Amino acid sequence: MAYKAPVKEHLFLLNEVLNLQSHANLPGFADATPELMSQLLEEAARFCEGVLEPLNAVGDKEGCRHDPATAAVKTPTGFAEAYRTMVEAGWSALSVDPRWGGQGLPGVLNLAFNEMASSANMAFAMYPGLTHGAFSAILEAGDEAQKALYLPRLATGEWAGAMNLTEPQCGTDLGLIRSKAVKAGDGSWKITGEKIWISGGEQDFTPNLVHLVLARTEGAPAGTRGLSRFITPKFIPGQDGTPGARNGFRCVGLEEKRGIHGNATCFMSYEGATGFLLGEETKGLRLMFVMMNEARLGVAVQGLAQAEAAYQAAAAFARDRLQGRALTGPKNPDGPADPIIVHPDVRRMLMDSRAVIEGGRALLFWTILHQDIERGATDEDERIRADDVVQLLTPVVKSFLTDRGFKVCSDALQVHGGSGYTTHFPAAQYLRDSRIAMIYEGTNGIQALDLVGRKLPAHGGRAMMAFLAELDAYAAEPADEAVRPFVEALKSAKAQLQEASLWLMQNGVADPDAAAAASHDYLNVVALAGLAYMWARMAKAAQARIVAGDADPYYANKLITGRYFLERILPEAGAHLAKLKTGAAPVMALAAEAF
C-alpha cells in the first residue's frame, strides 16, 4: 500500500502532452531526452519511495524537538541522513543553472521530482523547498559577492534557507511588521524582532542556515513601503564560505500544529542579529512578492502531491477491503464479500480524485513549462506571453489544487471508513498535512483576490484575453471523433469563463467588494476551464497513441477519466458562474455586529 511515484503520468505529460522536445531552443531542454527523463524519474522514484516515504509516518509521530537551553532543534529520526543522501545525489540542483553548480535541466522536470518528494514526505520536502526560495531571492537581488558566497551552497543544499515574514500581529498584512534593522556601521545591519511560523527555521542537518528576514530600517515609512530584506546567516561566513561566529538570533520555540510535524515551525527571536541588505533598502516587499509567487507554485505542488498519495492509499484500500456485495451480483463470489471498489459511491470518490489530480497536474506542469519559457526564451514577446500565463495561473493552481487536494484527502479518508479515522492508516496524516497548503504563502482567499484584483486587470486584461484566445484556437483544431466531446466541453467552459471575466470587468472595477465577493467562484471557473483545456490536450495525445495502434490500456483509461471530468466535475462551473454574478450584496448585507 506504499506510495508509488506516478512516473508514467509524468512522462506522458512531458513527452506527449507538453512535448518538451518541441522546446529544444530553451536551455537544458535539448538534454532532456525521453530516455534521460525516464531514467532520471525512475531514479527519483526509487529515492522518494525508498528513502523519504518510510520517514513520513516517523516524522508525523516524532515531530521535531526543541531544546530551550541550546535553542537546538532535533528533527525526526532519519531526516538528517535522508537529507544528506538527497544532497549527495544532487536532487536539489536538478534545474539550477550550471553556473551555480546545478544540472541545468528543465524546471518542469524538476517539478516531477518535487511532486514525488512532497507525496512521499511533505514535511521533509519543505526543507529543500524553502532553501530553493532563499536561493531564488539571492539570485534575483543579490550582489555578485553575495551570489558567489551563497548561491552554490544553497543550490546543492549544503546550506539551507528559510523565509522570515510573519510576526504575531501580522500574517497577511505585512505592513504591520515591527522588526527593526539599524546600521551597524560596517556595511551590515543589526536586526531585532520576533518572527513566527518560520518553517525550517532551525534543524540539525546543515552546517549553516540562511534566514531571509523582512524588517523595517530606521527612518523607513510605516506600512509595506518601509520594508527591506536581509540575508541573516546562522553562522556568519567568511569570504571562503567557512561558517564563523554564531549570529545573534535563535529559535525560541516550536509551534504545535495540526500536521507537517516533521517540519520545524519556529518562533525566531532576533536580538541585534547581523544582517546583510539584499537588494535595495525599502524594496523588500516587492522582492518578497517575486519569491512568493514561486513559493505559491511550490504550495500548489504540495496540494497535488498530497492528493496523489492519498488517492493511491484509498484506491489500494478499496481494492483490498472486502465488505458487502456489488449491487449487480457478487464480483468475488469465492470470498466472504466483494472488495469495496465495486460500489459506485466509492468509485465516485476515486474518480473525482483521479480526474482532478490528472487534470490539475497537467495544468500545473503547463504553468511551470511557461516559467521555463519565461526564463529561457530569447524572444521578448514569447517571454512576455509566457510570463502572463505564469502570473495569471499562479493563484489559480495554488488555490484550486490545495482546496481540491484537501478534498481528495478527505475523500480518501472516507473510502477507508472508520479505519481512516484511526492513526493506523496514512489517510489521516495526508488530510492533516495537506490542510496547511490552503493557508500558507497567502491564504486561498488572498489568491482569489490576487487573481481578480491584480492578475486579471493587469495590462488591460491581456493575460486572460490571450488565455481565452488560446482555448478558442485549440477548440478550432481538427479532432478525432473520440476527442470531440472534449472539444465541445472546452468551448462551453471557455464561454462560461468569458462570461465570468466580462462580468468582473464590468462590475469589479466600480465595486471592489463585488470583485472580491466573486473572487473565489471566479477562480474556480478559471481552474475548471483550465482543466477542460488540459483534458482536451490529454485526450488528443492519448487518442493519437490509440490511433497509432498502441494497445496499452493506459490511453483508453485516460479518455475514460477525462470523460468523467467532463460529465461529473465540469458542471460545477455553472454553479460557480451563477454565484459570482450575484455580486457583493448577498455577501455584505449583514452588519458586522450581527455575526
Added chain:
Amino acid sequence: MAYKAPVKEHLFLLNEVLNLQSHANLPGFADATPELMSQLLEEAARFCEGVLEPLNAVGDKEGCRHDPATAAVKTPTGFAEAYRTMVEAGWSALSVDPRWGGQGLPGVLNLAFNEMASSANMAFAMYPGLTHGAFSAILEAGDEAQKALYLPRLATGEWAGAMNLTEPQCGTDLGLIRSKAVKAGDGSWKITGEKIWISGGEQDFTPNLVHLVLARTEGAPAGTRGLSRFITPKFIPGQDGTPGARNGFRCVGLEEKRGIHGNATCFMSYEGATGFLLGEETKGLRLMFVMMNEARLGVAVQGLAQAEAAYQAAAAFARDRLQGRALTGPKNPDGPADPIIVHPDVRRMLMDSRAVIEGGRALLFWTILHQDIERGATDEDERIRADDVVQLLTPVVKSFLTDRGFKVCSDALQVHGGSGYTTHFPAAQYLRDSRIAMIYEGTNGIQALDLVGRKLPAHGGRAMMAFLAELDAYAAEPADEAVRPFVEALKSAKAQLQEASLWLMQNGVADPDAAAAASHDYLNVVALAGLAYMWARMAKAAQARIVAGDADPYYANKLITGRYFLERILPEAGAHLAKLKTGAAPVMALAAEAF
C-alpha cells in the same frame, strides 16, 4: 470567544417556525410553553457553556487512558464530575416517558439540548448519546423484566450504555460478524468475540455499563439473518438493580483517533460473557436498524453542533483580528488595520456557514418534530405520514449535515488563517472532531444508498411524493412581497427534486449501479430542496414579526441570511442534478485493476 448556546435560534424555530403550541395534542407538548422552553434552554445553556465547554480542550488534550492491568479507562479530568452534574440535573431524561423516570417533554426540545451539549463538548456528549441508544433498544424490544430493570437506570444516566456491532473484518457489512453466543442453560447466553470501535465502551463515571452486543447464535445462518442482540452488563445486576458479579468481558485497549479524544473508543474482548437475549433470536439486525436510524439523527446533530461552534469561533476571530484594510476604505481608521470581517471572501465563508447551519438546523428540528408526531399521534394516518418524513430525511440530514458540518469547520479554520492550523485555537479541534460524523453509524455513502435504495422506493415512492406535495402546497400559499423570492426558489428547487426523483425511478430500478452512482448527488438535491423549504418557512415567520412591528434586527437578518442561501448556495442543486443524470457509466467505466 467561548461558545454561546444559540437559544434565540432554538426558540425561533420551536415557537415561530414549528409552532409547537399547535401540536398540543401530542404528549408533553402542552407543557412545553414558550416560557418553560425559554427558562429550560437558558438553564441548559448555562450548563453547556459553563460545565461542558471548558472541558472540551481538556478532553482533546488528555484523551482517555487505559490501564492494561485492570482494563479500566480513565476519562479526562473533570468528565466524571460533569457527568454526575448532568445526571443530577436530569438533562438525560428530558424527553423520556415519565413512566421510566423522564420529564416527558417533546423530543424536539431535547434536540436543542443535545445540540448545545454536542457543540460544547462532542466527545463528552457521546456518552449520554450512546446510553440513550441502549435505552431505546431495550424500550423497543425488551421484555417487561428487562424494561423494569434497565430503563429507569439508563433513562437518568445512572447507568450508561454502549453499542457493540463492528468487528475487525466488518464495519459496514455486519453479515461478516463472527462473535458467537451459546446457551448457558439458565436462560442466559455466553458470548465470545472481539468488537472494535466501541464508543464509550468503558469509562469511570457510572457504577454499571450496559453493552448491547450483536452476535451469532449457535446454528444460526451465515450473513445478516443469523444475528441476535444481547444485553451484556458490566456487572450482572440482581432484580433490585444492585450491580453484582463482574461480567466476562473487558476493554483490552483504546483506539488512537484523529479526534473526539475525550470519548473512549474501545477494543472489547468477550470471553464467555453473560448476555441476555434482547428481542427475538436472529432478529438482531432488524432491531439494530431501528436503533441505527435514531443514532443517525444523533450524528446529524453532531454535524450541526460542530458547525455552530466552529462558526461562532470563526465569527469572533474575524471581528477581532486586525489585518489589512477594507477595499472600500478603512472601517477602523483609528486602528492599525481593519478587522478581517470587512473582507468579502471572509464574509463568504461566514455566510455560507450561517445559511447552511440555520437552514440545516430547521430541517433537523422539523424531522425530529415528525419523530414526536410519529410517537405521539393517535391518528394512524398522521403517524404514518410523520414516520415517512423521518424515514426519508434521516439519511439526508445525517449525510448533509455532517458533510457540510465538516466544510463549515474547515472554513472556520480557514478564517483563522495560520492561527487555525496551530493548536492554540479550538478551530482545529472542531475540524478533527467533526470528521468522524461523516463515517460512523453508516458512512455518508451508505446513507445515500439507503436513500435511493430503501427510502425512496418504499411504498411506491409514497414518502417522496408526499414531500413534493407538501412543498407544492406551501409554495401555493399567499406570501408577502419579501417572502416571494423564497417561494420562487422553493418552486424551482422542488422542480429539480422532482426531475431527479423521476430520473431515479426510471433508471435506478433497471440499473442499481445507476441509482448508486446518482445517490450522493441525489441526496444533496433532496437536502437543498429541504433547506429551500425551511428557508421559505423561516422567511415567512420572520416577515410576520416584521409586519407586526417587531423592530428586533434578528428578523431582518434572518431574511438576509435566507436570501444568501437562495442566491449563493441553492445554485449547487443544478450541478448535482446534471451530475446524477449521467448515470453509472462515467463512474464504473474504469476496470478495478486500473485504480
